[in-house]
Each structure stands twice: as structure tokens, then as C-alpha cells.
Amino acid sequence: MSTVPNGQTKASLSGRRATPLHGLTVLVTGAGRGIGRATALACADAGARVIAVSRTRSDLESLAAEAAEASEILTSWVADVTSSEFVRAIGAMEQLDVLVNNAGTNKLQLLADVDDATLDMLLSLNVRSAFQVSRAAAVRMMAIGRGGSIVHVSSQMGHVGAAKRTVYCMTKHAIEGLTKAMAIELAPNGIRVNAVAPTIVETSMTAPFLEDPAYRTFAMETIPLKQVASADDVAEAIIYLASPAARLVTGTSLRVDGGATAQ
Template structure:
């Protein structure tokens, strides 16, 4: 393994790559030597990413909830690593959760994540070269919290999916893992973190007293995608500053 370029020769597909964690994963994978296919819905975000990343990165504008996208992935035999990152969250007390929020989180965080990984797994099995699938989960896939009932439900589902897929796909030399970060400072969480009381709540739950940055998650993804993790499957790498150790 080339330690300077641990992903050299690999093609990495990243969903939700336009901003935040997905953007950092795409950039870090390209810097680690991979050919990167960055998927997002917003063309401007993809263009900005392409300008920063350079020739190693290709962009694909797509909606990850659509059947057409899933079919494209199933016929794409070039993908060595899937970073299944697209997802969202809405903070609502359980007695206030509306059907629109429930349906959105289940569709994007669970159904689409499953369908995307199923499609990529099928293409990996057919080409017989192995591969790696990395789900972006959350510390909320290991614990519970107020106003996050639906989000916790979806991320616990991803943690279960990771384990089951790892067992089933091991025979095909396909490794499946998750990365479970604590609160990450992104455009999605910026509004919450502007609230001093929320930021203090976050800091109080993290023993290392640091809010995660997207790059913290991206470094874990590069490791799990690389040959250095060749015997790592079915696990969840917690990038949570010790939050779930309490």
C-alpha cells in the first residue's frame, strides 16, 4: 500500500457530496489518490467541489431517492468504494413529529441508503473484485436523545444494516462498515450550533470537548476504504470524542 496515496487505483463514489461531511469525504478521497465520483442534487455545489478537487474528481447530479439512480449504480462496474453519506435530520419532540418529517427521514436515511448499497453490492458481486461500503451513521445510532426519535431510529437501522451486510457480503470480499460521528459542524447543524445553549449541551456530552469537523469523519472514511482496513468489517468507527463511552 502506498501510504501517501492509500486509495490509489480505486474509484470512490460519495453520495451527498455537495456539502459538509460528503464534501470532505470526496476531497480527502481524491487527495488519497482515488478517482472520485461525487453525487449531489445541486449543480453549483458540485461545480465548486470540482474546482477545488481537480481532475481526480468527477461530478454526477442526481437525486439519490430515485429509482433511475439506483439502476445506474447497479450497472456501474467501476465502483470500488461506496461512501453512503446522503441523509438529513429534523429536531422534533416525539409528540410533534409530523408525517412529512417521518417519511423524509425514512426515505433518505434508510430506504435510499439501503437501495444504493444494494445496487452497488450487486455490481461488486457481478465483477468479482471485492470492494468496500461505508455508511455514514451517527453516535445517535448507538444512543438515544430528546427530539431525535426519528433520526435515532434511522441511524440504529443503518448500524444494523452494516452488520448484516458485512456478514452476507464477506463471501464476496466486500467489507461493510459505518462511521458514527458526534455532532459535526456543517451547514445542516450551523443553525443549532449558533444557539449558545445548544453548543454548551453539545460540549457537555463530549469528553474531548471538541465539536467534530467534517475532516474528522473523512479521515476515518479514508482509513476504512484503504487496504489498511482489509480485515475490518461489520464495525462502527465512532468519531465522537468519547460521547458514547459514558
């Protein structure tokens, strides 16, 4: 009987369409809010054992309560993804099948107004930390020997450019390059690496922008489907990339952007 990554057989997959991540351990960073929170809940609902990571304990407590109400499997880690302690914790995991490398931030500024503190903050979290966390996960997956899947949360801004987003675009273009290079290097180990690149997503981080009528008009004008994405839209794409259904998908970027980058 032919096999697929993570030790599952093709025959065994047919009965698990409703729980495509059954038996897998999924680590989700930035899980307290927004895309990370929706992804943690969706992965648990898809049958995974989820380890949700956030710096904010109260966010994780409310997430755990929400998961418990739905009988979902979720463990919380209060941690700073930029810390060496968190990287070491990944290296000690007994099982790790999927990393959703989601933690990140943005700050809208004109090029001339970008201060060094903002530059360093975005590079540290969006690029340096993303590299260190995914490197630790890949090393651990190789040691465990079960293959795995790494999904970087990128952005449509990893494929295009826009005013007031020079640093953010730079960091997300870096993630797109990292995705391709990791995919090639880790393929012999059965580890797939992909990115998901959403358009504007309605979250607590973007809410202040979307409350501005001019900004919302701008958003609608750039998205052919005329819909701002929800965190659940992105989570569903991540489920696909993490699951055996995408067993031959690696080194790609799935754009959940309503057609924005097709123009």
C-alpha cells in the same frame, strides 16, 4: 506473494501510504456539502477516482473547482439518490470499489410534534435510500468480482438516544443493523461493510444549531474531548475504513465522537 482485497499485494502497499486509495473508484453520495464534500476531496487526495453525487449542481461545480485547484481526480453526478435512475446508474458502473453512503438529513422535533411528512422524509432518505443504494453497489461489486468496501455514514445517535431525535435515532440504529447484516452476507464476496458514527459535526446543516449558545453548551457537555467534530475528522475515518489498511475490518462502527458514547 500474499494478496489483499482489490488486487493489491502486501508489498505493493508499502509505497502507497500517502495514497491509500490509489487506483480505486469511490462513489460518494451527498457530496455537495459537509461530510460528503470533505470525503470526496479526501478520497481524491488519497489517490482515488471519485464520483461525487449531489442533487445541487452549483455545489458540485464548486467542489469540482476546488478539486481541480488541488489536482485531484473527481467526476460529478447530479442525481437524486432516492431515484430509481440513480440506482440503475450504479448498476451500469464499469468499476466500483468503494461506496460512501453519506446522503441523509435530520430535523429536531419533540416526539409529540413529529408530523408524518417528517417521518416519511427521514425514513425515505436515511433508511430506504441507504438500503437501495448500498444494495445496488453490492450487486455491482459482486458482478465486477474485485471485492470492495461500503461505508455507511451513521451517527453517535445510532448507539444512544436523545430528546428531539426519535426519528433520527431510529434511522441511524437501522443503519447500524444494516451494516452488521451486510457485512456477514457479503464477506464471502470480499466486500467489507462498516459504519462511521460521528458526534456533532460542524457543517452547514448543523450551523444553525451550533449558533445557539444553549445548544453548543449542551454539545460540549456531552463530548469528553470538548471538541465538535469537523467534516475532515470524519473523512479521515472513512479513508481508513475504505482502504486496504482496514482489510480485516468489517461489520463494525467507528465512532468519531470524542468519547461521547463511552459514558
